[in-house]
Amino acid sequence: MRFSLAAALALPLAAANALQIIGPSETSYWVQNTSNTITWQFSQGDPNPISINVVNANNATLNGVFAIAPFVNVSQQTFTVTNVTLRAGDGYQVQFVNASNTTQIFANSSTFSVKPAGTTPAPPVSASASATSSGASASGTSASGTSNSSSATATGAAHNSALSLTTSEGVFGVIAACGIASLSALLL
Incomplete structure (x- = not known):
């Protein structure tokens, strides 16, 4: 009792x-120099806001953490990254981390690939059917000191409490x- x-x-x-990252995934890859979307589900009480990073265990593909966007509201359920400049390769993961302490990881995507420019985009994965949009921009520096930047547009959607x-x-x-x-x- x-x-x-x-x-x-x-x-x-x-x-x-x-908090669960739906895309990208093994079947929802990214393509270089195009717009690529991150989608997720959340529940009330999940950490908010979060920062979004990309990592890869293979240091030859990505040496360190690539910061996509800081202080993202989880209720948006989607974030579009434009002009992806990551190297083509496998083993990438999106991480949602504490916006104030990036060593605290809240969620990881499954591993996904970045395909060379010109590859047909993967079918979109959505967290919800309705959306509104707002603009943002992101830049990142890898652990090797190499600076990378990309502009991004965040798209918000309705709450999903799974x-x-x-x-x-x-x-x-x-x-x-x-x-x-x-x-x-x-x-x-």
Whole structure:
């Protein structure tokens, strides 16, 4: 009885961090020198605002973190990056990080590719059907000190409150909820 009551009280902690990057993905690649879109789902209580970075484990493809946009409101659910100057290659990931502490990662996309200029764009992935737009611009510097810049336009969409256990944050939220429930059960 103690455990089930504590677990029920801790469940909102797991649901509060459902930030999930939908695109880009393995099937939704980016193309150099074109507009490419990042889409995601979120729930009330998710970290907001976030900063958007691109990383690649292969340092020959991307040496360090490429900053796309700081202080993005998660309720927008989409962000379009124009004139992508990343090298063609595989193994890229979009990361949503704490806008004040970029070492704190909230969500990772699945790995995706950047295709050479002239490649047919991947089919779009959307978080919602309705959208409004506003402008922004982004620039970044990789760890190697190379400066990269690209302009970007952010497009906002309606709120989606899905619970996701497919992201590491959702799984860690459940683990944290179970830990809190266990601790509560011991204290009662």
